[in-house]
Amino acid sequence: MFKNFIRDTTSKMLRNAFWIITGFETASVGLLISFATARLDDHTPFFFNQADTHVFAIVMMYFGVLMTASFILDLKFWYLRTVFASVSTMFWSYITISFFLSDISSARGKIGVLTVFSFFIVIRIIVEARREPSARMKGEI
Numbered sequence: 001m002f003k004n005f006i007r008d009t010t011s012k013m014l015r016n017a018f019w020i021i022t023g024f025e026t027a028s029v030g031l032l033i034s035f036a037t038a039r040l041d042d043h044t045p046f047f048f049n050q051a052d053t054h055v056f057a058i059v060m061m062y063f064g065v066l067m068t069a070s071f072i073l074d075l076k077f078w079y080l081r082t083v084f085a086s087v088s089t090m091f092w093s094y095i096t097i098s099f100f101l102s103d104i105s106s107a108r109g110k111i112g113v114l115t116v117f118s119f120f121i122v123i124r125i126i127v128e129a130r131r132e133p134s135a136r137m138k139g140e141i
Contacts, residue, residue, distance in 0.1 A: 027064025
């Protein structure tokens, strides 16, 4: 019985490996932001300047842990994959735009590494969401 549980859990984790890793990334970036706030330039517009506050970091950590747990358990109901893909795209796009605007408005004017990496994470999430079968995104299989 225990062998079946391990085998089933392992197969679920392998099937959802991308989304589990994305959940870990989201939670870990939220954790990093909570330790290093006020990194954005002061001239960044107010809406985008909130990307490095404690509230945003806590919401991001909570979402990342929730996303990771739901994909480890392979929960299938109510378009859950679509919701997680959409919200994680929103989080990472918000971080990308915020740091891009901060990089542009800062005195050096160079694009930072975090901006480039977060942009590639957004592209990766979009590509993987498009590759998922529509029935799986709806929670049917």
